[in-house]
Amino acid sequence: MNLSGYSSEIITDFSAGMNDKFEPNLVKNNQAVDLQNVMVTIIGRIKKRPGCSKLNTTALGGAILGLHGYHYGTGLSTHKLIAAANGVVAYWDTGTSAFVNIKTGLNATAQVLFATCVNYLVYMNGMDAPRKWDGTTDSALSNAPATGKCPVLYKEKLFCIVDEDTINWSDSFAPETWPGVNTKDFDRGDGDELSGLFPYMQDLIVSKKRSLHVFKGSSLDDFRSARVEDKHGVAGPLAGVVVEPYFYYISEDGIFRWDTMKSFCLTDPPLSSGLPGIPTLWATVNKLSLAKSTAGYNKAYNQLWFCVPEGSATTNNMVLVYDLNFNSWWVFRGIPAYGMIQYNNGSTIKTYAGHSSSGYLIEINTGFNDMGAAISSYWTGRNLDGGDPEQDKRVRVVALLDANGLNDATFSYRLDNAGSYTSPTALSDSNDVRHYNITNGRCNSFQPKLSHSTIDKDFSCSGIKVFWKPL
Numbered sequence: 001m002n003l004s005g006y007s008s009e010i011i012t013d014f015s016a017g018m019n020d021k022f023e024p025n026l027v028k029n030n031q032a033v034d035l036q037n038v039m040v041t042i043i044g045r046i047k048k049r050p051g052c053s054k055l056n057t058t059a060l061g062g063a064i065l066g067l068h069g070y071h072y073g074t075g076l077s078t079h080k081l082i083a084a085a086n087g088v089v090a091y092w093d094t095g096t097s098a099f100v101n102i103k104t105g106l107n108a109t110a111q112v113l114f115a116t117c118v119n120y121l122v123y124m125n126g127m128d129a130p131r132k133w134d135g136t137t138d139s140a141l142s143n144a145p146a147t148g149k150c151p152v153l154y155k156e157k158l159f160c161i162v163d164e165d166t167i168n169w170s171d172s173f174a175p176e177t178w179p180g181v182n183t184k185d186f187d188r189g190d191g192d193e194l195s196g197l198f199p200y201m202q203d204l205i206v207s208k209k210r211s212l213h214v215f216k217g218s219s220l221d222d223f224r225s226a227r228v229e230d231k232h233g234v235a236g237p238l239a240g241v242v243v244e245p246y247f248y249y250i251s252e253d254g255i256f257r258w259d260t261m262k263s264f265c266l267t268d269p270p271l272s273s274g275l276p277g278i279p280t281l282w283a284t285v286n287k288l289s290l291a292k293s294t295a296g297y298n299k300a301y302n303q304l305w306f307c308v309p310e311g312s313a314t315t316n317n318m319v320l321v322y323d324l325n326f327n328s329w330w331v332f333r334g335i336p337a338y339g340m341i342q343y344n345n346g347s348t349i350k351t352y353a354g355h356s357s358s359g360y361l362i363e364i365n366t367g368f369n370d371m372g373a374a375i376s377s378y379w380t381g382r383n384l385d386g387g388d389p390e391q392d393k394r395v396r397v398v399a400l401l402d403a404n405g406l407n408d409a410t411f412s413y414r415l416d417n418a419g420s421y422t423s424p425t426a427l428s429d430s431n432d433v434r435h436y437n438i439t440n441g442r443c444n445s446f447q448p449k450l451s452h453s454t455i456d457k458d459f460s461c462s463g464i465k466v467f468w469k470p471l
Contacts, residue, residue: 017328064354066112296340
């Protein structure tokens with residue numbers, strides 16, 4: 001193949017993820033203008049993300065509304081994976097591979113949040129009286145506020161939200177002792193509402209939907225609070241996650257990182273930051289249905305997961321993934337996640353989520369299918385133009401480097417950012433390098449795309465090289 005006189009552009013790094021803040025010819029070579037269900041774990045190689053599987057084959061009676069890992073002693077029998085759905089709180093029995101009810105008859109649509117205390121698990125939903133479970137017996141949590149929700153343990157005291165503006169807390173090491181003086185209002189009457197409580201290093205973040213407050217101290221004598229963010233708040237009780245030294249949260253205005261001083265928008269960062277953004281994609285999120293959105297941490301890959309409803313959906317159906325290794329954005333679809341925990345089952349730590357619209361628990365990072373369905377993945381690169389978008393060019397050949405032994409992704413392309421994508425036939429395929437002849441390749445810019453939807457198969461691409469010459 002004579003390529004004398006041809007120049008080339010090459011992509012060997014895909015680690016910067018997606019950037020839809022710029023035009024397709026302005027993003028960097030290691031960024032994508034669009035992608036789905038792909039990720040990078042090693043610089044120089046893009047691959048399909050892992051899949052997920054159902055833990056329970058028989059669904060609980062409705063969408064998962066609560067998830068918690070409760071460990072209360074030694075031995076596997078004291079490791080309990082707890083779920084709430086359709087008014088039922090239950091634990092997973094590893095011996096029978098089935099859920100065993102702890103409590104029935106609760107409000108069927110209220111979110112249930114849990115907290116582990118010294119002697120028992122407590123749970124609240126804001127509608128039913130708070131309860132406790134010691135691994136054997138379930139009973140009322142005596143003296144706790146009847147409207148309590150979002151329980152968290154902070155400074156050995158049990159805190160909860162009791163109305164739109166107020167939190168209460170128990171005495172130290174006494175989750176059933178609630179003196180009337182243990183109460184605090186946050187901007188009562190401002191028209192906003194409390195949305196969550198999040199322990200953060202030595203403090204407690206008290207969130208409203210449009211503001212953040214920090215609660216400090218260790219006792220009634222020195223408790224104090226400060227409003228630290230008055231433009232953005234947390235969308236729901238699971239919409240924030242702490243990965244020190246930061247607090248990350250989902251707001252109606254985007255996804256933010258708080259560093260004790262200010263909030264920084266990750267979905268639409270300032271140009272001076274040099275970070276990629278996804279403001280166009282964020283605009284497709286259903287802001288009216290963020291109350292059950294979830295912020296979680298996928299420890300296996302050092303990723304933050306922000307599970308949100310896309311388009312007209314009212315339950316979470318898209319995961320916006322922020323990779324902390326590369327400060328990059330990725331988009332996962334096909335994982336309807338609500339709630340997300342790291343659970344120690346006694347032999348390993350696994351990542352679980354609840355199904356946002358049906359009664360299944362989902363194990364994350366398993367195989368290459370989504371609960372039996374194929375994972376549809378693609379990566380769409382920038383418009384390659386040789387640095388001169390006005391120069392007419394002719395693209396002659398494209399070479400792809402595949403990882404040895406992995407299923408090949410489908411290569412396609414389009415010219416001048418217009419029309420549909422063309423899938424050419426490979427001229428040759430040797431030593432895991434595929435060569436494509438591009439017919440009618442006259443253009444100003446050339447946009448490559450990789451696609452892969454084969455069930456139970458991964459793919460991996462290590463490089464794309466485009467040969468062109470000016471006309």
